[in-house]
Amino acid sequence: MPFADQLISDQTASALTAAVRAAAPDAVLRALPATAGRLGDLSLRERADLLRDALLADLPGGYEDLARVVRAARDGTTPFGGWLIWPVTSAVATRAVEEDADAAFDDAMSLLADLTGRLTAEFAVRTLLRHDLDRAVGAVTAWTRSDDVDVRRLASEGTRPYLPWAVRVPGILARPGVTVPVLDALYRDESDYVRRSVANHLNDLSRDHPELVVTTAGRWLAEPAATTPGLVRHALRTLVKRGHPGALELLGFGPATLEIDGPVLDAASVPYEGTVRFTAAVRNVGAEQARLSIDYVVHHVKANGSQTAKTFKLTTRTLAPGEQMEISREHSFRPITTRRYYPGPHAVALQVNGVATDRAVFELEAPAGAGA
Numbered sequence: 001m002p003f004a005d006q007l008i009s010d011q012t013a014s015a016l017t018a019a020v021r022a023a024a025p026d027a028v029l030r031a032l033p034a035t036a037g038r039l040g041d042l043s044l045r046e047r048a049d050l051l052r053d054a055l056l057a058d059l060p061g062g063y064e065d066l067a068r069v070v071r072a073a074r075d076g077t078t079p080f081g082g083w084l085i086w087p088v089t090s091a092v093a094t095r096a097v098e099e100d101a102d103a104a105f106d107d108a109m110s111l112l113a114d115l116t117g118r119l120t121a122e123f124a125v126r127t128l129l130r131h132d133l134d135r136a137v138g139a140v141t142a143w144t145r146s147d148d149v150d151v152r153r154l155a156s157e158g159t160r161p162y163l164p165w166a167v168r169v170p171g172i173l174a175r176p177g178v179t180v181p182v183l184d185a186l187y188r189d190e191s192d193y194v195r196r197s198v199a200n201h202l203n204d205l206s207r208d209h210p211e212l213v214v215t216t217a218g219r220w221l222a223e224p225a226a227t228t229p230g231l232v233r234h235a236l237r238t239l240v241k242r243g244h245p246g247a248l249e250l251l252g253f254g255p256a257t258l259e260i261d262g263p264v265l266d267a268a269s270v271p272y273e274g275t276v277r278f279t280a281a282v283r284n285v286g287a288e289q290a291r292l293s294i295d296y297v298v299h300h301v302k303a304n305g306s307q308t309a310k311t312f313k314l315t316t317r318t319l320a321p322g323e324q325m326e327i328s329r330e331h332s333f334r335p336i337t338t339r340r341y342y343p344g345p346h347a348v349a350l351q352v353n354g355v356a357t358d359r360a361v362f363e364l365e366a367p368a369g370a371g372a
Contacts, residue, residue, distance in 0.1 A: 004165075008047040008083045010036040016051060016084040023072035024059065031057040045165055048123070051087035056094065063095045063104040067111060074115065081118035089115055089124030097131045105132060109139040117150040123166045125158040133171035137178060144185035149193060155182050156197040161204040176209045180216055188225040195231050202235035206247075210239055214246040221250065240293060241311040243354030253293040253316075253353045257286030262327070263296070263348055263360045272341070272367040273334050278348055278360065280327040284319035291318045295351040298331060299359060301344035310339075311351065333364060343367070 017032045031054035039047045059066050070088060073080045089112050096108035109128060112121035129136045143155040157163065159179045161172050172178060179201065186198050206213040217232045232251070239247035248254070262280025270276045284290045294314045299307045317325055331348065333341050343366040347359035 005042070005044045005047070007044060008039065008051065008086065010039060012083050013039065013051060015079060015082070016055070016087065019073045019076070019078045019080045019084070020055065020058070020069065022076050022078040024069045027059060027069070029058045031055075045123075048086040048090060051084070052090040052094065055087060055091045063099040063101075063108070066091060066095045067107060070111065070115075083119060085115055085119035085121070086123055089121040090127065093124040093127035097127055102135075105135060106139065109136065113143060113146070113148075113151045113154065116154045117148065120150075120154065120157070122154055122158040122163060125154065126163070126167050126169055129159065129169045129172065130167070133169070133175075133178070137182070140182055141185070144182055149191045152186060152189060152191070153194045153197050156186055156194065156201050160197075160201045162207065163204075173208070176205075176212055180212070183216070187220050187228065187231060192227075195227060196234070199231045199234035203238050206236070206239050210244055211246065213239065214244070214250060217247075218250055241295060241313075243351055243356070245354055248293060248354050251293070252291050254291070256284065256290035256292060256353055258290065258352060259283045259285050260350060260352065260357050263350055263357065265348070265360050265362050267362065269363045269365055270333060270346075271365050272343060275330050275332045276348065276362055277328070277330045280350055281324055282319070282327065282352065283324040284321055287321055289318055289320050292316065293353055294327070296329060296331075297349045297351055297356060299347040299349070300339075301342050301346055301364070303342055305344065307347070314350075
């Protein structure tokens with residue numbers, strides 16, 4: 001499987017060139033063929049942008065000229081799908097914004113919806129959202145009623161506040177709740193593909209607007225489909241890890257009267273690339289049964305000597321009055337691509353219904369031969 005940055009490759013550039021040649025045989029293509037061999041050092045988005053700019057350079061003129069070629073490529077027999085769709089849809093959105101006319105804007109929104117099933121138009125629609133948020137959201141709202149599952153998913157995914165690989169849309173970040181009506185229309189969608197996007201979108205919103213997210217999720221649980229509780233759990237995952245009281249209570253993890261023994265470590269020092277093991281006991285000493293969301297938090301040392309916390313899911317459990325549960329977990333410090341480990345003082349704590357225990361401190365040793 002290729003790395004993410006390789007999803008748009010020289011083969012993608014060649015396929016796009018072939019599709020455009022077939023759709024516009026009179027066009028003189030210089031920039032597009034020249035992109036092959038220039039993608040190697042670029043990130044995925046930079047690759048998409050390079051192909052977009054080459055397409056715009058090779059197809060000068062107004063928005064209608066570009067849209068005509070794109071529709072001809074769509075309707076032609078030369079392959080026109082996969083990752084080449086990202087730069088194509090970005091070119092459509094860019095030329096519509098440059099034209100700065102309502103007709104071009106509206107047609108571009110329609111064309112993106114038409115093309116999204118060939119890969120996705122979620123990245124390109126951001127250009128139109130940045131240009132005229134209210135007009136774009138109006139079109140997106142209409143997409144929520146589409147018979148096409150890819151278009152309905154585009155309505156949610158394309159407007160996500162923190163869509164991976166995509167440019168930010170300042171208006172969405174500055175206007176809390178502007179996309180909530182889109183999510184309201186889709187949270188009971190029949191497609192898991194759409195509902196997962198809705199959950200991820202609401203989770204994005206929780207970064208900056210946790211109370212809005214809890215209120216929205218509460219409304220959905222008051223008028224649920226059978227799939228709504230699972231969607232809400234996924235949407236609130238970041239707030240649960242943060243120990244947000246409103247999110248926890250909405251999911252049934254209210255205050256509980258507990259005795260927690262631990263975490264207790266198996267060693268005070270852990271070899272680099274080794275594993276720390278901890279145990280704990282949780283006892284319900286209250287008079288009512290307690291539904292518990294139990295996580296553990298590892299406090300990693302950073303390069304500058306400070307610490308940063310990372311929360312990991314452990315389990316959920318319901319304890320009857322007087323009932324006790326035992327916890328045992330190993331945490332590995334084997335190198336992974338998404339996290340770098342530094343030797344020094346670390347710590348682990350439990351987090352039960354958002355409340356953290358005292359930290360158990362240990363030392364992560366330096367790699368063998370370091371400093372020699």
